[in-house]
Amino acid sequence: MRRLALALALVALGAAPAHAGDTLRVGKASPTAFAMLPAVVAAEEGFFKNHGIDVQIMDFGGGAKMHQAMAAGSLDIGIGSGAELAMVAKGSPELAICNAAGPPLFIAIAVPFDSPAHKAEDLKGKKIGVSSPNSMTYWMALQLAKHYGWGEDGITIVTLGGETAAIIAAFKTHLVDADIGGSAVAFSMEEQKVGRFLIPVSDYLGNMSSDTVFASKKLIAEHPDDVRAFLAGWFDGVDFMRTHKAETVKIAQKMTGLDDTVQSREYDQSIPMFSNDGKFDEQSLATLKQSFIDLKLLDTVPDLRTTFTEAYLPKR
Numbered sequence: 001m002r003r004l005a006l007a008l009a010l011v012a013l014g015a016a017p018a019h020a021g022d023t024l025r026v027g028k029a030s031p032t033a034f035a036m037l038p039a040v041v042a043a044e045e046g047f048f049k050n051h052g053i054d055v056q057i058m059d060f061g062g063g064a065k066m067h068q069a070m071a072a073g074s075l076d077i078g079i080g081s082g083a084e085l086a087m088v089a090k091g092s093p094e095l096a097i098c099n100a101a102g103p104p105l106f107i108a109i110a111v112p113f114d115s116p117a118h119k120a121e122d123l124k125g126k127k128i129g130v131s132s133p134n135s136m137t138y139w140m141a142l143q144l145a146k147h148y149g150w151g152e153d154g155i156t157i158v159t160l161g162g163e164t165a166a167i168i169a170a171f172k173t174h175l176v177d178a179d180i181g182g183s184a185v186a187f188s189m190e191e192q193k194v195g196r197f198l199i200p201v202s203d204y205l206g207n208m209s210s211d212t213v214f215a216s217k218k219l220i221a222e223h224p225d226d227v228r229a230f231l232a233g234w235f236d237g238v239d240f241m242r243t244h245k246a247e248t249v250k251i252a253q254k255m256t257g258l259d260d261t262v263q264s265r266e267y268d269q270s271i272p273m274f275s276n277d278g279k280f281d282e283q284s285l286a287t288l289k290q291s292f293i294d295l296k297l298l299d300t301v302p303d304l305r306t307t308f309t310e311a312y313l314p315k316r
Helices: 002-013 034-044 063-071 082-089 136-147 164-172 183-191 217-222 224-243 245-256 260-273 282-294
Strands: 023-028 054-059 077-080 094-101 107-112 127-130 156-159 178-182 195-200 211-216
Touching: 023 034, 023 063, 023 224, 034 054, 034 094, 034 224, 034 245, 034 260, 063 077, 063 082, 063 094, 063 211, 077 082, 082 094, 082 211, 082 282, 094 217, 094 224, 107 136, 107 164, 107 183, 127 136, 136 156, 136 178, 136 282, 164 178, 164 183, 164 195, 178 183, 183 195, 183 260, 211 217, 211 224, 217 224, 224 245, 245 260
Parallel strands: 023 054, 023 077, 127 156, 127 178
Antiparallel strands: 077 211, 094 211, 107 178, 107 195
């Protein structure tokens, strides 16, 4: 909370420099998302220092607040979702510099523990919980019905908010038949015999740049070597995570507070999603463009290639 308060204060004042020496201000759109863990791992294991930079990591309560800080010059680097390319398209002074993860393996459909549903097709005609209207989970519910050809009335979407307690209550009272949210939430509910993991949404969505790294245009123009150094450290973090499960789980638990079993399952579920090269694939761009259209995030959708650069990715 102290880091978030500091970040928001900097946004309000608009006084923080975008770059100070070789210390980069790095924002995470979510304080607990596994998708953003490589930055924390790289900092803790000294990988950024190995490439000549220090980082100050700040957590934000959502991508919008993080990109406000980017626009105010309070952050050099932001880590969020590919959906935030819409903010770049709207004119935020930044570019995406790395497609860090493709398939959203950390987002899943969960069902009540005693649900008769055992595959996605069993959800036809059911009530699906999402975080909020016109959110990405809302869009994922729409895509579920579209993918299986159920039509606009194939499911009923119910807004629950993002709190685990609200999902548990909705399952216990049969307010919904399923919910779209974090895979770790589904695993935690299994421990309590309240809910269970059904499928990752990637089963029907495919790739969608679920984790994306952004850099301010000021940093890119004035300190391009620091952009390269950050991405080199990021991929060192990814490589470490792939080969050091136990250590990664312990670092992740500092962020999430999850128990060993749940955190271990989230690791196994999510680790394959991380990109080995950070390049933006055509499927991710097409999926994101469709989401921008469906959710009316942009009046017109530009060529998304204007929102990112691959010039600073390390050769791997």
